[in-house]
Amino acid sequence: MTQFIIGIFIIVAGFLFYSITILREYERAVVFFLGRYQTVMGPGLIIIIPGVQQMVKVDLRTVVMDVPSQDVISRDNVSVKVNAVLYFRVFEPEKAIIQVENYQQATSQLAQTTLRSVLGQHELDDMLSERDKLNKAIQELLDKQTDAWGIKVSNVEIKHVDLDESMIRAIARQAEAERERRAKVIHAEGELQASEKLLQAADILSKQPQAIQLRYLQTMSDIASEDKSHTIVFPLPMDLIGPLQALLGQQLAKK
Template identity: 45%
Template sequence: MNAILTLCVVSAIVIAVSGFRICQEYQRAVVFRLGRFQAVRGPGWYWNIPLIEWQRRLDMRTCTVDIEQQETVSRDSVTIKVNAVLWFRIVDPERAVISIQDYRAAVYQVALTSLRNIIGQHDLDDVLKSRDRINETLRAMVDEATDPWGLSVEMVEMKDVEIPIAMQRAMAREAEAVREKRARIIKAEAELESSVKLRDAAQFIADNPAALELRRMQMVTEVGAEHNTTTLIMMPSDFMTLAKRAGDYLQAKAS
């Protein structure tokens, strides 16, 4: 009789001890009692009623979903291949277990279809130039779809956009044409500015005849900087006459 009592006591102690559970800081346990939801427990040490309560443990950390490359058509009928990465985490463990069978697969499928849909709503130029805006729109779409499942989508990023070779060549020609156009515009603006400066200089010289002589002397100085250069200077006749009279005067004074 004592052996049976001892066996019962030991069994009760073992069963009671077997009900203790531990969850890490990043984990939560969704506990069911006789098939019905009871509570969300953790982190730390807690106790479940043996043989009556069972649990499903969830990881509350941010999860990464790699969306495989998808071939889709943009709004301007260009076939492109796009892949992306999605980050999400569980914010309501109860709904993540009860509302959806496999939340990871569900998030992946929602992100996949949303990516194809949003690419079809934008032109190729928008996909290439406005990635940040498209990423935010895609994140909002997936987050709205997964919110009833207790999930929160933190970020979605398109990793790579692959376009056909023929389209790459066309875009290269377009970029080259844009650069050539920009170069011609800059050159034309420079010529216009130069012509304005020349006009102002001509007007100033016309108003000040002495400036022309100064400019001529400066040009002679610049040309004469080279030793192997022969320079011919055209001088006014009255200047030569004045120089001859000055020479005769100096010679007569010296004698």
């Protein structure tokens, strides 16, 4: 009798050992009853009847997945290598197990093909300068396609766009030419503004002859103060020496 009780106890203990499972807060169990989907259990303590029920654990945490480097030909026929990082999580465990064989591998393969497809529709300049826009386009397309698998793609980030050496040199030459063009445009705009100011000054001076004389005397004073070791000869305009000649002629006439 004692051996029978011990045998029963061992059977019950073995049953409980194989039937009781503790799931963490981020885990769920997709339970099948005789091969058919039954329910989703967890978190906490769950009991599975061995031989009758089977379960598959699913992790609900966000998965960070590297998308391998892909060869992409842009719309302007430039060959580049692009890699990215993908953030996704399972929000419907039963779909992730039932609708696709291996949801992580399927998501990875889909991300690679989507990356090539989306980037191939854009030019190289867009890949280098508008990554946020491209990231959003890839994320929305992936999220729409993986929704049937119970997967939410929360973010996609393009990490690197690798170019060959010849393309790098071409881009450097283009950037240098652009800087030279901007410098010439700025210089030309400065010359235009200066010419407009000089034209305004000439108009004002032409209307006021006294201003021309004052400007002439100011220029003479500036030159004399800067260079005191040399003798500088200035031609005097006739309108300045005219009154002196008239005065001298009057003095000679009196004599």
